[in-house]
């Protein structure tokens with residue numbers, strides 16, 4: 639091999655390494671801290687449920703939280719969603735301290751950042767799948783009626799339910815109801831989905847469908863915080879945590 643060929647090959651290798659390092663840097667820069675808890679504790683009278691938890695929730699990441707019944711999982715999820723306030727410590731959403739926000743600002747930041755999904759779906763059973771997904775859009779003055787319809791149809795298609803959009807929620811299967819609930823949680827394009835045992839009422843097949851949707855959403859840049867007792871979630875989520883005696887421990 640001539641000297642010039644070996645130099646060219648070395649240069650190509652260096653450029654390749656440079657590209658990898660640069661891309662890694664870009665990925666890192668793209669991940670944004672959406673929620674940051676700093677030393678938060680929560681007590682109900684004499685009962686200390688959460689103790690000095692510090693945790694960041696980043697975009698594009700799927701987090702799972704497990705723990706025994708009564709360990710404080712729902713309490714933590716409500717705090718992350720600014721539905722409740724910590725007894726001590728501070729929660730920042732998009733770098734703004736929740737304790738410093740007025741009610742109107744809190745509502746706006748929460749609406750922009752958070753979508754909730756619950757085990758029991760919380761759908762209006764007398765409305766169609768599409769109408770359920772449109773519900774959160776009604777309080778958003780940005781949408782026209784036709785944008786709401788198009789947006790809801792697209793969201794239902796994204797969870798594989800375009801063929802069920804005109805069905806009443808009460809006539810859907812459990813797995814379909816949960817997919818409508820996910821589409822509804824995404825209605826205002828929040829940065830983060832908080833899900834409280836979303837597969838607790840579902841069989842294995844539907845559970846896989848829901849976790850696959852969550853994984854896809856994380857790949858698209860959303861943050862997912864999912865309370866789940868299911869062992870399979872550990873292999874799917876990016877980071878797994880367990881609440882134990884008020885402490886949030888990462889499962890490594």
Ligand SMILES: Nc1ncnc2c1ncn2[C@@H]1O[C@H](COP(=O)(O)OP(=O)(O)OP(=O)(O)O)[C@@H](O)[C@H]1O
Nearest residue numbers: 682683685687705706707708709710711712713714
């Ligand atoms: N509003 C409240 N007032 C008093 N105690 C409460 C309140 N909310 C929750 N608790 C208590 O806090 C503890 C944690 O409750 P939480 O619902 O967060 O647990 P969890 O881990 O989600 O439980 P599960 O897995 O059974 O749903 C429980 O002992 C519960 O009784």
